[in-house]
Amino acid sequence: MGDRHPLTWLGISGVILLVILLQWFFPVSLSVMSVCVLIMMIIPFIIRFERKRITGREIVLLAVLSAVAAVSRIPFAALPSIQPTTFVIIMTGMVFGAESGFVVGAMAALVSNLILGQGPWTPWQMLAWGLIGLAAGGLRNTRLMQTMWGRCVFGLGAGFCFGWLMNVWGLLALNNAISWKSLLAYYSLSFYFDLAHALSNVVFLLLFSRSWMNILSRFKRKYGLFAD
Amino acid sequence: MKRGFSSFHPLVCFFYYIGTMSVLMLAKQPLFLLTAMLILLVLNGVQDSGRGLRQWWLGLVLIFAGCLFIYPFANHRGTHILFYFHGNPIMLESIFQGGITALAWTSLLLLFLSYNVIITPEKFLFLFAGVLPRWALLTMITLRFVPLLRRRIVEIESVQASKGTSARRGSLYHRAKAGLLIVQILLTWSLEEAVQTADSMKARGYGLGRRSRYIPYTFKKKDSVFLMISLLLLALSLYGCWLGDLVMAVQPILETPLLHGREWLFYVFALGLVGLPLGIEGREVLLWHFYKPEK
Numbered sequence: 001m002g003d004r005h006p007l008t009w010l011g012i013s014g015v016i017l018l019v020i021l022l023q024w025f026f027p028v029s030l031s032v033m034s035v036c037v038l039i040m041m042i043i044p045f046i047i048r049f050e051r052k053r054i055t056g057r058e059i060v061l062l063a064v065l066s067a068v069a070a071v072s073r074i075p076f077a078a079l080p081s082i083q084p085t086t087f088v089i090i091m092t093g094m095v096f097g098a099e100s101g102f103v104v105g106a107m108a109a110l111v112s113n114l115i116l117g118q119g120p121w122t123p124w125q126m127l128a129w130g131l132i133g134l135a136a137g138g139l140r141n142t143r144l145m146q147t148m149w150g151r152c153v154f155g156l157g158a159g160f161c162f163g164w165l166m167n168v169w170g171l172l173a174l175n176n177a178i179s180w181k182s183l184l185a186y187y188s189l190s191f192y193f194d195l196a197h198a199l200s201n202v203v204f205l206l207l208f209s210r211s212w213m214n215i216l217s218r219f220k221r222k223y224g225l226f227a228d
Numbered sequence: 229m230k231r232g233f234s235s236f237h238p239l240v241c242f243f244y245y246i247g248t249m250s251v252l253m254l255a256k257q258p259l260f261l262l263t264a265m266l267i268l269l270v271l272n273g274v275q276d277s278g279r280g281l282r283q284w285w286l287g288l289v290l291i292f293a294g295c296l297f298i299y300p301f302a303n304h305r306g307t308h309i310l311f312y313f314h315g316n317p318i319m320l321e322s323i324f325q326g327g328i329t330a331l332a333w334t335s336l337l338l339l340f341l342s343y344n345v346i347i348t349p350e351k352f353l354f355l356f357a358g359v360l361p362r363w364a365l366l367t368m369i370t371l372r373f374v375p376l377l378r379r380r381i382v383e384i385e386s387v388q389a390s391k392g393t394s395a396r397r398g399s400l401y402h403r404a405k406a407g408l409l410i411v412q413i414l415l416t417w418s419l420e421e422a423v424q425t426a427d428s429m430k431a432r433g434y435g436l437g438r439r440s441r442y443i444p445y446t447f448k449k450k451d452s453v454f455l456m457i458s459l460l461l462l463a464l465s466l467y468g469c470w471l472g473d474l475v476m477a478v479q480p481i482l483e484t485p486l487l488h489g490r491e492w493l494f495y496v497f498a499l500g501l502v503g504l505p506l507g508i509e510g511r512e513v514l515l516w517h518f519y520k521p522e523k
Binding site for chain 2: 046049050054055056057059060061062063064066067068070071072074075076078079082084087088103107110111114115117118119120185200203204207208211212215219223
């Protein structure tokens with residue numbers, strides 16, 4: 001994290017200033033606020049990857065992993081709300097590091113949206129999957145991610161967090177009617193979808209995380225990619 | 229074929245969508261939002277002869293109805309009680325608020341439907357290649373891999389099915405296991421090939437210098453005119469939102485949904501912004517039908 005460019009800080013402080021200005025002029029618009037916060041959260045990662053020294057092999061590897069994550073839904077077309085995209089992103093983060101995890105998560109979301117049609121949910125999806133990859137990479141050397149139990153707990157949490165973050169953009173529709181009761185009612189609507197997502201993550205991690213980590217680590221060592 | 233709004237420079241189109249999106253999110257005036265929604269409905273109908281609308285109408289109706297009905301049952305603040313539903317007061321305020329939210333979200337989704345027609349993935353990449361060249365390159369390579377991997381996954385599926393491994397039959401557990409096994413085969417197959425692609429990129433000189441690019445879009449005079457008009461209209465509509473002329477106050481005092489006086493002026497400005505592409509499409513239709521070349 002040593003090579004932070006002044007531009008990153010300029011970008012962050014610019015967005016913070018923008019949020020304060022907007023809050024000054026439009027004190028009620030929660031939706032605008034949240035979009036600004038969202039941009040503020042994504043921008044540093046985007047700039048960091050843009051300025052990083054990276055080889056052609058690494059960039060193609062990230063592209064293949066993102067494409068695999070995006071098309072991995074196809075064999076599961078008949079099973080609603082079960083998709084291994086999150087699993088692929090977690091594995092990428094664990095083997096190739098936090099930044100690669102973020103890039104593959106965001107890219108998988110962006111590309112499937114470019115193909116299926118974009119909407120207000122596109123940046124949220126990019127953020128949610130990007131953060132899952134980032135967290136998996138950041139925690140890869142801790143005991144949590146090194147044990148099978150810990151990985152399953154992480155997968156369970158990631159499934160719910162993804163759903164909760166995705167709910168935020170829909171929650172904006174409620175604007176100033178947000179109360180604990182309406183929040184609870186709204187989140188309980190998506191509970192079963194989130195549960196299916198979280199449980200499928202656990203099943204995939206339980207069955208396949210070892211073999212995927214072996215495949216990816218072997219590949220990483222063979223070609224000397226993202227050597228740390 | 230390039231015609232109508234899609235023949236404008238991508239930057240200009242993108243600016244229109246960002247500007248209109250912010251106005252739709254900030255203006256809370258039911259009459260304005262209703263007209264804006266109707267304009268965007270017609271725009272979608274014109275742009276791809278209603279293909280997007282036919283595909284998404286159910287989702288749009290559900291979102292509209294959802295916002296409209298959830299509000300009055302979730303929010304009981306206000307002073308105008310209309311009736312009681314299971315002992316809960318239904319307020320006129322929350323009905324208006326629900327209506328505003330429903331109109332705003334439906335218009336926003338209609339705007340995105342039109343966005344997906346006009347800002348194609350090529351244009352999107354063109355826009356971002358200037359600012360974030362590496363992300364654009366990565367997106368391009370990934371987009372190229374998606375159809376390839378999709379064909380590959382179908383191939384793997386049929387081979388595996390002949391060996392009895394299929395994600396389409398059996399218990400949920402077996403289907404999930406078989407499905408991910410197929411993805412794993414895809415992974416090992418594609419990773420090795422990725423290195424080949426990368427080496428061929430290297431052989432052609434990737435990373436030696438700045439990447440040049442082909443720019444198929446030129447900034448014409450009509451683009452600058454459009455940009456200027458839309459900038460002016462956006463500034464005026466945002467000013468209207470800030471003054472409160474395009475916002476119907478619900479709390480603490482319920483305003484009427486009708487417009488009066490100066491509010492009409494800002495209503496026209498904001499609608500002008502929303503309706504710019506429809507105006508362009510309409511002008512082309514009129515020219516096509518009524519233009520007589522001078523002999």
